[in-house]
Amino acid sequence: MAQHQVNYLKDGGLPVALTTIDKVVNWGRSNSLWALTYGLACCGIEMMASGASRYDFDRFGTIFRASPRQAELMIVAGTLTKKHAEFIRRLYDQMTEPKWVISMGSCANTGGMFNTYATVQGVDRVIPVDLYLPGCAPRPETLQYAVLLLQQKIRRESASRAQKPKRLM
Amino acid sequence: MRAYTPKDNVQKKPYYTDRYWVAPQVAKTDVSEDAVFAADLEAIRAKFEVLDAYIQVKQMVVVINAADNFGVIELMKNELEYNQLSELSAIDWLAKEGKFEIFYQMLSMSKRKRIRVKCKISEKESIQSVEKLFRSADWSEREMYDMFGVVVNNHPFMKRILMPDDWEGFPLRKTYPLQGDEFAQWYEVDKIFGKEARDIIGPENRDPARVDRYDTERFARLGHEVPRGTDISQGEPVTPLCYQESDGVFLIEKFDAEKSVVISDRDR
Numbered sequence: 361m362a363q364h365q366v367n368y369l370k371d372g373g374l375p376v377a378l379t380t381i382d383k384v385v386n387w388g389r390s391n392s393l394w395a396l397t398y399g400l401a402c403c404g405i406e407m408m409a410s411g412a413s414r415y416d417f418d419r420f421g422t423i424f425r426a427s428p429r430q431a432e433l434m435i436v437a438g439t440l441t442k443k444h445a446e447f448i449r450r451l452y453d454q455m456t457e458p459k460w461v462i463s464m465g466s467c468a469n470t471g472g473m474f475n476t477y478a479t480v481q482g483v484d485r486v487i488p489v490d491l492y493l494p495g496c497a498p499r500p501e502t503l504q505y506a507v508l509l510l511q512q513k514i515r516r517e518s519a520s521r522a523q524k525p526k527r528l529m
Numbered sequence: 530m531r532a533y534t535p536k537d538n539v540q541k542k543p544y545y546t547d548r549y550w551v552a553p554q555v556a557k558t559d560v561s562e563d564a565v566f567a568a569d570l571e572a573i574r575a576k577f578e579v580l581d582a583y584i585q586v587k588q589m590v591v592v593i594n595a596a597d598n599f600g601v602i603e604l605m606k607n608e609l610e611y612n613q614l615s616e617l618s619a620i621d622w623l624a625k626e627g628k629f630e631i632f633y634q635m636l637s638m639s640k641r642k643r644i645r646v647k648c649k650i651s652e653k654e655s656i657q658s659v660e661k662l663f664r665s666a667d668w669s670e671r672e673m674y675d676m677f678g679v680v681v682n683n684h685p686f687m688k689r690i691l692m693p694d695d696w697e698g699f700p701l702r703k704t705y706p707l708q709g710d711e712f713a714q715w716y717e718v719d720k721i722f723g724k725e726a727r728d729i730i731g732p733e734n735r736d737p738a739r740v741d742r743y744d745t746e747r748f749a750r751l752g753h754e755v756p757r758g759t760d761i762s763q764g765e766p767v768t769p770l771c772y773q774e775s776d777g778v779f780l781i782e783k784f785d786a787e788k789s790v791v792i793s794d795r796d797r
Contacts (some may be wrong), residue, residue, distance in 0.1 A: 379779060387779045443693045445717035470734065477700055477709030478692070480717055481733040508772050515778065 386521035389432075389458065390511040391421040396431035396451065401438025403497040404464040410500035428454040433510070435486070435503070439467035440480040452487045460514070461504055463489045466496045490527055530736045537792040551718045565642055569609050577601055595631070595648040597659040602646065606662050611635040611644060614663035617670065619677045621703045624739060627651055629679055633659070645691055654681035676701035695720075 395417075399407050411417045411424050425431045428451045440448060454460070463483050466472035469492050471481035483489060490513065493506045534649050560570050560582050566589040570582050573591060577600060581592040585792040593601050603609040616634035623629070625651070633646040658681045670681045678699035681687060689696060697712045698705055708714070708784045718730050739765055740748065753765045777783045 387781075390778075391781070442713070442716045446720055449721045455547045474708055475735060477705070477713040481735065485730055485733070486717055505772070512774060515774070529621060 375481045382519045383515075386515045386517065388517070390514040393420070393422045393433045393460075393507065393511070393514075394425045394431050395422055395433040395435050396428055396455070397424045397426050398451075399436055399437045399447075400440060400444070401465075401467060402477070403437035403468070406500055407435055407464065407503060408438040410503045415500040415504060417504070417507070420507060420511070421426075428452075429456065431455055431506075433460045433462065434459065435464050436468045436483045436489075437464040437497075439472070439474055440483050440486070441478055442480055443478070445480050445486050448483065449486050460490045460510055461487055462493055462503075462510060463493045464493045464495075464503060464506070465498055466494065469494065472496065493527050530739065555585050557585050560584055560589060563589070565640055566644075569605075569644065570641075572609055573601060573604065576604060588645055590645045590647060592647045592649075593658055595650045595654065598631070598633070598646070598648055599659055599662075602659045602662055603634075605635055605646070607645065609637070610632065610639045611637045611642075612671075613638065614659070614665050615643075617659075617673065618665055619673050619679050621677060622649075623652060624703060629677060631656060631673070631679065650679070652678075655682050657682050658684040660684055675699070680704070 399405070409415060417423070422433070432455060434455065436448065436454060452459070461483075463469050467474060467479070468483050471479045480486060491506055491510050493502060495502055498506075547555065563584060566584060566704050570579065570589065570591065573579055577597045577692050578594055579591055585589055592600075602614070605606050613636040614633060615636050618632065620630040620632070628649040628651050630647055635644045635646065637643075649679050656679065658666065658670055660670065667685070668690060671686070671688060673679050674681060674687060675689040675691050676699055685690055688694065692700065696716075698710055714733055715724075715727060718726055722730070745755055745757060745761055749755070751763070752768060752770055753769050755761060759765070773783065
């Protein structure tokens, strides 16, 4: 018989937490955002730095996966060329629901300085984007902030309903 | 946004001319000034017709007939010791002369000399491949075809190298608009969603400076975020930057500075 006795009614000792299903599911989703390794250009270097030890994405539950089947977050880091556009769409379609997209850097947002024939003028022409991250290139802190903002967005959403088809503009 | 003025034939009708502009010319000197080049030129002249030859910036430039290109390069490689083809491409002179200029930049490691071989072909003509002599010509000739539409005969794999295979048009021609023709502007939409999606997706925004202050469909001001599509012409509420929700996250403890302990004794 243990000498130590827990007073379940004091100091939050009751090992029970009351919550809603939505909160639990969204808590799980928002804190285990597995991102697809999608470095397309120089923003990819900043994304790698974010994942490495100094900025350490793992502590937010963001682990980079090399397969779209295991990823639910696509960080489009860099210039999207027209040649590559069909492949980004294919990879996006292969990701399982629920899925989110962060458009990282000026090139992914609007085409940036590549106002030319060969560059897609913003990835939102091809895939729906949840969060636009400005900068050329954004520093790892900025990407961390974007992921935290996305976590807040996920926690605000209702978990039970089917994913609303996102508007593609 | 500025009205789009088609910039076709920019060589024939320049949209801006400076009255006092004098195009800088690199000085040309006679080949006889350099003994090595003079000997090389004699060797080429013995077998092929040379249209023009001069020295420019310590390099000899030899202009030949387009039909002789394989023979001249072969002669230079096997007999004149120019054992490296460092560059090969075309220049678009279609508007001015109706011709492409094709140049081969050669380097001799033993002589420490560089020669540029030039020839001209019209748009419909094709040129002989030098891939059999220099492997580096493989990709260069593919790129020349991709960018200018110069067809190369006897090439082992004549296919586009940079642009997608189903691309239309040759981007490095002077008549090709920088922001792409209609095919290029709708390429990804046509390919992924089909032509009927053009109306839904809309044309590309080619003015990167365009920011609509009250557009909440595309933009959100940091610290003033509102739900998408909200009318903010009357002002928007301030939402201070925060890394977590103010009341914390379920099952995740917030860092509390009050409860924390600062360890000042490092050896503890």
